[in-house]
Every structure is written in C-alpha cells, then in structure tokens.
Amino acid sequence: MSNIPSFVTIGEAMAMFVADSPGDLSHVNSFSRSLAGAEINVAIGIARLGIPSTYITKVGNDSFGDFIKHSIQHENIQTKYVLGSDTNATGFMLKSNVTDGSDPKVEYYRRNSAASTLNTDDIDSELFHPQPHLHLTGVSVAVSETLRRAAKKTLKLAKAQGCRVSFDTNLRPALWPDQATMIKEINDFAFASDIVLPGIEEGEILAGSDQPEAIADFYLSHGSQAVIVKLGSQGAYYKTNKGEFGTVAGFPVDTVVDTVGAGDSFAVGVISALLDGQDIAQAARRGNLLGSLTVQVRGDSEGLPTRDVLNQLEKVDKHEAQSTAL
Template sequence: MYGIGGKGGIDVYDVACVGILVADAIAKTVDKLPERGKLQLVDQLDLYTGGCAVNAGIAMARIGLNVAIIGKIGNDGFGKFMYSVLKEEKVDVSGLVIKPGSSTSASMVLVDSSGERSFLHCLGANAEFTDTDVDFKIIEKSKIVFIAGTMLMPSFDGGPCARVLKKSKELGKFTALDTAWDSRGRWMKVLEPCMKYTDLFMPSYEEAVQLSGREDPEEIADVFLSMGVKIAVIKLGKDGCFIKDSGGQKYKVPTYEDIKPVDTTGAGDSFAAGFLTGISRGWSLYECGKFANAVGTHCVMAVGASTGIKSMKEILDFMARYE
C-alpha cells in the first residue's frame, strides 16, 4: 500500500499540480492537411483547456480531490480563459503566475477519424516557468506534488525540476512525475537528475522506450527503478498499463477494450489523475491501475481533455458494470 492518508482539513490539498497550462483549439475531423494555400473545412473547432497540469488537475477536482495548480500564463485572452475555467472547476489558482507581455501557451490539435491527435504547439509562458515561480507555501500544504509536462518547460526541466522534487521530498511529500514527448531528443539527459527524488513515474510506452532504450514494459520499469524511482507505471494505451515497484510487486492491468475512442486528447493526463487519486486514498497499486484505466477511458469518450471526466461514484459504477 502506498497511501498517504485521506483528505485533510480545508487548508490541505490532496495534490499540487506543477507544470504546463495550454489552451487547446481542437479541430475535428482532420484526416489530411489542406493543400498549400488552400482552405479545408472541418466538422468542429472548439477551444478547451489543456496542458498536463490542467488536464490532471481538473480531472482530480471532478473526481473529488482538493487540487491546487502551479504554473505560468500570460495576461491575454487564452490566459483569462484558462484562469476562469480552473476556478469554475474548483481548482485552486493561487499558485498561478500571470506574466504581462507573455503569451499563454497554446496548441492546435488535429483529431483524425480514429480519435488520434496531432499537435501544433507554442510554448509561450510555459517556456519561462522555473523553480523560483513555485509557491512552496502551497507545496507545504499538499500531500502529493505532481510534476506534469516535463520536456515542455525549458527553464524548468532538468536541474530546476530536480530542486523542486528534492525540496518536496524534504518536506515529506509524495512526489510524482509525468513527461511529454521530447521533440528535441534530450530525453534522459533532462530526467536523470529528477529520478532519485521521484516516488511515482508515469510515462507513456512511447516515451518510456525513448527514455530507457528498452521495449519490454518490465525491462523499461526496471531501468527507472534502478535510477531511484519507487513506482514505475508504463501507460500502454488500449492495452492498459504495467506497474512495478521497488519491492518487486508487478501488475499488468487491462483496460476497457470495447470502448471506441472519440478523442484521445488528455488520456494520459486523465490516467495519471486516476492513479494519483488511488494513491491519495491509500489503494493498492492494482486498484490504482484499474481506476486510472477507467478515468482514462472516460476521457477518450468525449472531445476535449476533461469533458468526459465524471465523479468518483460514476467512475466506480462504470467499473462495477465491467466486473
């Protein structure tokens, strides 16, 4: 059991999400790009909140956790949109740094007919976020510190991230880390300083292969565990997840195969939200994996990273129907 106790008093956060905030303009359905200089119609074009910290934070708040978010946005239209939605979703925004003159990070998300998505991304204010922007008064009042979106915060990745994790561990916090795809190919050079301060590491299979140089999920997990991670979770998409901890416990947890994905945007972040919910509630690793798969499944059943996320009771009822 890796639980850290139940929900505390009103001033205690279950999770502090530290990381990227992104406004997502999602276009659906895009199976091919328009010819150069030409116009192409799409069925739908909508604006949603996105970014790993936001997606996971909103998902956990909807499930019923007390969540704070720490990151940086611009004082622009996208930033005001993000701020207002987070407040509506009951995520504490006191840790957000609003930087005049900076543009809020944004993505153009192209969703094809299978539900798979491709991105055009502007780093914006996420590129300026660093460890000195982190409000440790919030960290001190949080049970779990979740770094969400490593590889997309060039002023935070590597040493600054490791410093935040190290200080969080010194404060007695449970630490978790998720990563994004590294288009610059740095991979383990960025993450290595962070691993020994990380209790829970949750990369996707594709990211994990790049980081470890291995292809078998258990061999991948062993690489991360050898670097000091306490629990390695490999997200396997439609195949569920593989979990292994430093004590040798290991599980392959299947997911819900008969669900047709509508949009996979935010699925990995929703999975992370589900797993962290289990950790915060003291569940076994297998129970954490089952719940994480169910939350990820709800995510892909609707367009947008958070649209499909339901309450704890609704997700548990969904799981019970598949028992």
C-alpha cells in the same frame, strides 16, 4: 497538520482550438475553444474527484490568460499560484478533428509563452504544508530551462517535506535540443520520483527496452519506489521495490474518438486511487478505466468523471469481476 489528501502540479496551460470538422487544419473555418495542457488535465481530473488541487503556472495578461484562469476556477482548482505576465503572451494550440481513431494533428504556438518564464522565484515553499502529492511531467520540464528549474525546486521541496511524487515521462522531442539531453533530463526527474509512469514506447527510448518489466526494473534500480508502464489498449504493467508486480487488463473501447489526454487521465486514476488508500494494482486499474473514458470523447479532459460517476463505474467493474470469477 491536516490529514486530508491534496495535490499540487506545475506546468503550462494553453487555450486549445479543436477543429469543428475533419480535414487539414489549413482548410478548417471554425474551431471550438477549450483548455489544454498535460498537468492541468491531471489537476482537473483530481479536482473533479473532490481532492483539493493546486496548479502552478503563469499566463499572459490577455484574453487567453483570462479564459484559462476562469476555466481553472470553474474546476475548483486553487488559483493562488496562477501568475500573470505583462510581457509574454499565453500559449495556444490547434488540434485537428479525426474520425478514424488515429492521433489528431496538433500545432503549438507556445514559444516564449508566459508559462515558459515561470522560474524558481515563483515557487513558494508553503505549497508543501501540509504534505500534498506532487505530480510532474516531461512536458513542463521541456518547455524552457527556467520552468525546468522551477520544477526541480518543487521536486526538491516536496521530497524534503516527505511528499509523494509521481512523474509522467510524457516525451515531447520537439521541445528539446537533442535526444541525449531529453533522455538525461527526463530520467533525472524520474529517478528522483517515487512513482514513474512511462509509456511502452517512451520506455524504449529512456530505458533502452520495449519490455515492461525491464523498463520497470530500470527505474526501480535508480531509486523509484513503483513503476506503472502504460500498454495502451493492453492495459498496464506495474512493479514496486517491494517485489509486487503484475499486468492489469485494459477496458475495451468500441470507438476511439480522440487519443490525446489518455495518458493524463491514466495519471488521474493512479494518483487518486493512491490518495484514496488503494494499492498499486488497484491504482493501475483505475488508471486504465479513466484512460478508456477519455479516448471515447473529443477533448483532453472532457471525459474525466466526478466522484459519483467514478464510484458507479467502479461498482459495475467490481460486480463484473466477481461474476467472471464465479
């Protein structure tokens, strides 16, 4: 069995059209196309760091589907499990252009998409030989019941093979029939995962508290091994079932350009650091770093670095930390 760390995720990739100019989407005449989807954002970030990555999805046999497949191949992500559909189209989305650092408006066109038909028959148990890191999010499990069952199968297979599993709660209330169902389903996935990555506002909904330690304790008491609570510009709070805990400061950002994708970049930082053999505090620090890079550029994954760029950034961060200590 290979000792090279690898990565697997499952979800829905979409074609994204970002407005070229600010203003209401109904008044925008031109858009720039790119790739979007919480899980594919993470897969892109992991692959750019040289870690073998596999992405499971289904796209329509249409121009958007071809665009997604070509984009994934360009990022050196394994496409063996990027399946095609003759009956359902690829989903897409529109995103507004904002200039004041606020959250852009996003409109989704994904109902009955090809990815929503992904099912348990599409999951190959050979994915988990050798043992990869599996990453799941609350987005993929919300898209459809069949995709949720497929995600549950990947989780079950991964745990049976001794794989480490991370779960980003990533709430999308509009995709759920009601809040009670959302909370139950999301928490079932989180309880079965080794590492849980909730945001502070998500923690208030899912764990009933807006206090980072209480959110962490909630998931640790239900079987998770580590929890990192995202605190936005304030950084992140971590706690493990071994008693390790602490707050890791965020990175200052002069100008926030686009907040979408910051949580996915945080997950890239955490997962890649753990695959590199770093501890939980170092993983949270790298998560903060990559999140800060993403909010400074327009686009969900455009700010994610290569390994060489990351090494340089972390070298500077380590030097600054040592200078501050002196």
